[in-house]
Amino acid sequence: MQTSVEGVWAGGDCAESFHLVSRRPVHFALGTIANKQGRVAGINIGGEYATFPGVVGTAVSKICAVEVARTGLQEKEIQALGLQYVIGKIESMTRASYYPHAGKVTVKVLAEKGCGRLLGGQIVGVEGAAKRIDVLATSLHAGFTVLDMIGLDLSYAPPYSPVWDPVIIAARKAADAL
Numbered sequence: 001m002q003t004s005v006e007g008v009w010a011g012g013d014c015a016e017s018f019h020l021v022s023r024r025p026v027h028f029a030l031g032t033i034a035n036k037q038g039r040v041a042g043i044n045i046g047g048e049y050a051t052f053p054g055v056v057g058t059a060v061s062k063i064c065a066v067e068v069a070r071t072g073l074q075e076k077e078i079q080a081l082g083l084q085y086v087i088g089k090i091e092s093m094t095r096a097s098y099y100p101h102a103g104k105v106t107v108k109v110l111a112e113k114g115c116g117r118l119l120g121g122q123i124v125g126v127e128g129a130a131k132r133i134d135v136l137a138t139s140l141h142a143g144f145t146v147l148d149m150i151g152l153d154l155s156y157a158p159p160y161s162p163v164w165d166p167v168i169i170a171a172r173k174a175a176d177a178l
């Protein structure tokens with residue numbers, strides 16, 4: 001978070017971040033990033049050493065009853081980078097289908113053609129949909145392929161998820177497309 005001006009540090013909405021998937025500088029005006037960058041700047045100003053690793057572009061929101069989420073790169077961003085990709089897009093349920101208040105969730109996973117590296121994903125659905133994006137965000141930080149994701153030991157109980165979590169089903173679909 002150190003700037004080119006000695007003694008001046010920057011973080012939050014006025015600072016760029018390094019995108020760990022595209023390997024390009026990006027600007028995301030989010031509190032999640034601002035807090036972490038502020039902490040890193042503060043540690044350094046206080047005489048210790050810390051670095052900010054970068055972002056993968058994770059965001060969630062809610063429009064009335066609909067939850068939306070994104071992480072990593074979207075199709076247009078992947079195309080702009082000139083990468084070839086496959087899509088795994090599925091519709092599933094937020095809970096076991098027989099469980100009260102189970103609702104629809106759509107998950108789209110994007111992976112690099114050939115190697116299968118996860119590039120990004122989007123989720124839309126009813127309550128319980130959006131925070132599933134954190135599994136995709138963590139997988140991006142870890143540099144997982146969609147094949148790595150299929151084996152993830154994610155939790156299951158009827159109030160929370162189908163046996164196969166929707167994110168894993170989408171990763172499987174993308175792996176099939178590889």
Ligand SMILES: Cc1cc2nc3c(=O)[nH]c(=O)nc-3n(C[C@H](O)[C@H](O)[C@H](O)COP(=O)(O)OP(=O)(O)OC[C@H]3O[C@@H](n4cnc5c(N)ncnc54)[C@H](O)[C@@H]3O)c2cc1C
Pocket residue numbers: 011012013014029030031032033034
């Ligand atoms: C309506 C809304 C909803 C949001 N929801 C989310 C969300 O759900 N999740 C999320 O991750 N992000 C969200 N954000 C974005 C998030 O709030 C910002 O990215 C984050 O607050 C940026 O932190 P910052 O410290 O860079 O800037 P700010 O939080 O804007 O802090 C800058 C501070 O500097 C002060 N200041 C400005 N000029 C001067 C000056 N000349 N002298 C002294 N002080 C000054 C300001 O008063 C302010 O207190 C939302 C933003 C908005 C507007």
